[in-house]
Amino acid sequence: MKNLLIAQSGGPTAAINASLAGVMEAALISARVDGIYGAVNGIQGVFEEKIIDLKEAVKSAMDIELLCQTPSSALGSCRFILKPWKEQEGQYEEFIRIMRKYSISYFIYIGGNDSMDTVYKLSEYCREKQIEDIMVAGVPKTIDNDLAETDHCPGFGSAAKYIATTFAELERDISVYPVPAITIVEVMGRNAGWLTAASALSRINGGAGPELIYLCEHVFGKEKFLSDVKEAMERKKALLIAVSEGLKDRNGKYISEEAQSDMADAFGHKYISGTGRILESLIREKIGCKVRSVELNLMQRCAAHVASDTDLKEARMLGGKALQCAVEGKNGVMASIRRLGSNPYAVEYTSVPVGRVANREKKVPAEMIHENGHDITDEMMQYLLPLIQGEANVMYVNGIPSHIII
Amino acid sequence: MKNLLIAQSGGPTAAINASLAGVMEAALISARVDGIYGAVNGIQGVFEEKIIDLKEAVKSAMDIELLCQTPSSALGSCRFILKPWKEQEGQYEEFIRIMRKYSISYFIYIGGNDSMDTVYKLSEYCREKQIEDIMVAGVPKTIDNDLAETDHCPGFGSAAKYIATTFAELERDISVYPVPAITIVEVMGRNAGWLTAASALSRINGGAGPELIYLCEHVFGKEKFLSDVKEAMERKKALLIAVSEGLKDRNGKYISEEAQSDMADAFGHKYISGTGRILESLIREKIGCKVRSVELNLMQRCAAHVASDTDLKEARMLGGKALQCAVEGKNGVMASIRRLGSNPYAVEYTSVPVGRVANREKKVPAEMIHENGHDITDEMMQYLLPLIQGEANVMYVNGIPSHIII
Numbered sequence: 001m002k003n004l005l006i007a008q009s010g011g012p013t014a015a016i017n018a019s020l021a022g023v024m025e026a027a028l029i030s031a032r033v034d035g036i037y038g039a040v041n042g043i044q045g046v047f048e049e050k051i052i053d054l055k056e057a058v059k060s061a062m063d064i065e066l067l068c069q070t071p072s073s074a075l076g077s078c079r080f081i082l083k084p085w086k087e088q089e090g091q092y093e094e095f096i097r098i099m100r101k102y103s104i105s106y107f108i109y110i111g112g113n114d115s116m117d118t119v120y121k122l123s124e125y126c127r128e129k130q131i132e133d134i135m136v137a138g139v140p141k142t143i144d145n146d147l148a149e150t151d152h153c154p155g156f157g158s159a160a161k162y163i164a165t166t167f168a169e170l171e172r173d174i175s176v177y178p179v180p181a182i183t184i185v186e187v188m189g190r191n192a193g194w195l196t197a198a199s200a201l202s203r204i205n206g207g208a209g210p211e212l213i214y215l216c217e218h219v220f221g222k223e224k225f226l227s228d229v230k231e232a233m234e235r236k237k238a239l240l241i242a243v244s245e246g247l248k249d250r251n252g253k254y255i256s257e258e259a260q261s262d263m264a265d266a267f268g269h270k271y272i273s274g275t276g277r278i279l280e281s282l283i284r285e286k287i288g289c290k291v292r293s294v295e296l297n298l299m300q301r302c303a304a305h306v307a308s309d310t311d312l313k314e315a316r317m318l319g320g321k322a323l324q325c326a327v328e329g330k331n332g333v334m335a336s337i338r339r340l341g342s343n344p345y346a347v348e349y350t351s352v353p354v355g356r357v358a359n360r361e362k363k364v365p366a367e368m369i370h371e372n373g374h375d376i377t378d379e380m381m382q383y384l385l386p387l388i389q390g391e392a393n394v395m396y397v398n399g400i401p402s403h404i405i406i
Numbered sequence: 407m408k409n410l411l412i413a414q415s416g417g418p419t420a421a422i423n424a425s426l427a428g429v430m431e432a433a434l435i436s437a438r439v440d441g442i443y444g445a446v447n448g449i450q451g452v453f454e455e456k457i458i459d460l461k462e463a464v465k466s467a468m469d470i471e472l473l474c475q476t477p478s479s480a481l482g483s484c485r486f487i488l489k490p491w492k493e494q495e496g497q498y499e500e501f502i503r504i505m506r507k508y509s510i511s512y513f514i515y516i517g518g519n520d521s522m523d524t525v526y527k528l529s530e531y532c533r534e535k536q537i538e539d540i541m542v543a544g545v546p547k548t549i550d551n552d553l554a555e556t557d558h559c560p561g562f563g564s565a566a567k568y569i570a571t572t573f574a575e576l577e578r579d580i581s582v583y584p585v586p587a588i589t590i591v592e593v594m595g596r597n598a599g600w601l602t603a604a605s606a607l608s609r610i611n612g613g614a615g616p617e618l619i620y621l622c623e624h625v626f627g628k629e630k631f632l633s634d635v636k637e638a639m640e641r642k643k644a645l646l647i648a649v650s651e652g653l654k655d656r657n658g659k660y661i662s663e664e665a666q667s668d669m670a671d672a673f674g675h676k677y678i679s680g681t682g683r684i685l686e687s688l689i690r691e692k693i694g695c696k697v698r699s700v701e702l703n704l705m706q707r708c709a710a711h712v713a714s715d716t717d718l719k720e721a722r723m724l725g726g727k728a729l730q731c732a733v734e735g736k737n738g739v740m741a742s743i744r745r746l747g748s749n750p751y752a753v754e755y756t757s758v759p760v761g762r763v764a765n766r767e768k769k770v771p772a773e774m775i776h777e778n779g780h781d782i783t784d785e786m787m788q789y790l791l792p793l794i795q796g797e798a799n800v801m802y803v804n805g806i807p808s809h810i811i812i
Contacts, residue, residue: 070578071578072581076583077583078584079583165711168807172708172809173707176447177447201806204803204804204806205808206811294703299702302579385804388805389805390805396797397610399714401571403611
């Protein structure tokens with residue numbers, strides 16, 4: 001018996017279940033995989049033996065399609081950091097015991113940075129202990145697009161498409177009144193500005209898009225911001241501004257930290273406010289025009305109804321690729337996308353040693369940020385554009401998208 | 407020459423341009439309409455003579471389709487309340503002068519409460535002055551669904567579909583971690599809870615939907631809220647809670663007012679916080695579990711990419727109906743929807759004297775709110791469900807929905 005165990009971890013995305021589907025599909029047609037199991041709540045669920053039969057939970061080709069259009073981890077997630085095995089060998093022994101108990105030969109973990117760290121540690125442990133019949137492999141997943149060693153991450157393209165679509169719609173929304181008004185839209189990304197950059201995609205069909213775009217990789221100065229805004233107001237009445245939640249000042253301090261230390265709510269509690277709200281207050285005080293801030297919040301990571309078809313298909317392929325690697329005896333790899341070209345767009349699916357991925361962050365490089373500090377470059381646009389192409393053919397039932405609930 | 411002038415007003419919706427398209431289509435096939443003009447920025451644009459030739463701006467059948475999928479008022483909007491003619495007759499004379507100048511026989515105004523008040527006042531003025539060759543008619547529009555004398559309002563169904571879809575997605579998002587967590591989602595509606603009620607539609611395919619739903623028509627008590635939450639936490643770990651932005655206490659004071667009076671931001675400014683954030687703080691203080699609040703904000707009124715096809719088609723029909731009324735010599739009417747049945751759903755398009763609409767608000771009736779005070783009834787579900795049926799066949803270009811910009 002060579003069974004497969006799959007788990008998911010990290011924050012939700014619209015594409016993480018497409019990767020799960022991809023692993024399953026590849027396993028279903030492989031002669032070298034018998035049972036297909038899922039661990040509920042990631043690696044934590046492995047340790048708790050919350051293990052289900054995925055062939056029972058996802059029975060048909062239709063179920064697999066539903067899985068692909070269901071946002072967020074169908075198998076649940078966890079926040080669980082494995083300590084190095086030398087500090088906590090018992091936990092690693094427990095992992096191996098559980099693998100043996102369920103005859104698991106392949107463990108595929110779909111997730112972001114922390115999950116790739118887990119893949120790395122488990123695979124290294126197997127290597128150290130010369131356990132050669134358990135293969136551990138990873139599938140990248142994060143809306144933040146901050147994983148190293150892959151051109152981009154599944155989940156990012158769908159979030160980018162949601163953001164581009166939403167900015168295009170917001171531009172229409174805020175442009176109706178003939179009065180000066182500023183709308184600040186806060187986009188996820190504490191340390192990487194890829195998602196905020198995606199707001200510029202709203203310009204692709206002739207829209208103006210955000211007048212100003214601030215990525216968290218670029219030092220944020222309030223005086224510069226205010227002068228940018230004043231200058232933009234001379235050109236245009238209704239301004240749309242995109243900001244990363246993780247904007248930082250020259251000392252590396254998050255702009256949002258200000259509020260957290262200075263502000264208390266009606267109950268005397270410190271108020272955790274966002275970057276957008278801080279900047280909203282700043283404009284209200286220093287410029288005094290109509291201003292509001294909008295957070296794209298959880299919607300940007302779970303809006304599967306407007307998922308990028310390119311993203312879902314790639315997520316599925318990477319799931320299959322990881323399974324393929326494991327079956328071929330590659331331990332400690334992450335399935336990865338290599339871009340061959342942007343126009344026409346072409347990629348190949350490959351794998352990389354997961355040790356090169358774990359605990360690194362891929363930030364937006366300086367050459368993709370406009371030298372004016374409040375926009376992106378054409379190079380970034382070329383990078384982003386292919387990732388949002390194609391619309392998922394979402395099945396609606398009773399007026400809302402149909403989801404599978406495992 | 408019998409020309410037509412169309413204008414739009416009030417807050418954006420995903421369907422207001424479908425009504426504009428409907429007026430245009432009916433006019434294009436009518437032998438009694440010559441030129442088709444649009445006023446930019448509503449009645450204010452009429453007075454400023456910001457008048458454009460709509461046959462030039464919207465040239466083809468394809469342009470009309472694009473118009474239908476473009477959110478927010480393509481002709482812009484305004485905030486402009488007409489005083490009674492006896493107080494400001496000059497303005498009314500100016501209106502007539504402009505109508506004469508452009509040979510306008512029909513003025514169609516698409517909007518909400520204030521716009522219907524404008525339609526009423528202008529039509530009454532014509533009646534008083536025995537001006538019988540200018541017909542003024544209204545087309546209802548509001549995401550709030552609070553206009554009287556129509557079963558529901560164009561724009562509401564699309565916002566409801568966005569809300570239902572988003573709650574279904576948020577439920578998937580918040581359910582992944584095996585820890586107690588509360589997510590409060592604030593939905594638009596200062597005085598009418600129709601949109602908040604639409605969150606319950608996320609249950610239609612077997613999802614749990616929001617565990618608790620609070621509409622602004624029902625007196626909101628914090629103690630009751632906290633006990634509802636604690637009780638719900640015994641049943642379920644991850645709670646989704648829907649609240650109207652306009653929740654009020656027993657004295658009629660908005661819950662959100664608390665923060666506005668007690669809270670100051672980092673710049674010493676009073677902080678205008680939302681109901682969701684207030685309740686987030688309350689739970690953090692009194693219950694102490696993980697809690698976050700999400701505002702659906704502007705997205706709920708402009709998310710045309712997930713518009714209800716039923717809504718768009720009805721919006722278009724009502725535009726046509728208003729034009730038809732005007733051409734038939736009906737002055738001072740609003741096109742209206744009468745529901746003939748919910749299952750199967752059937753409506754007829756009619757017209758009502760706009761004086762019965764202006765300055766009234768249609769709130770959620772008590773029988774549509776569950777007696778427990780934190781849910782809706784089956785009757786509400788039957789009312790809402792037909793309105794979100796069908797998906798608009800949105801045309802995407804370069805990965806985002808294509809919009810027409812007039």
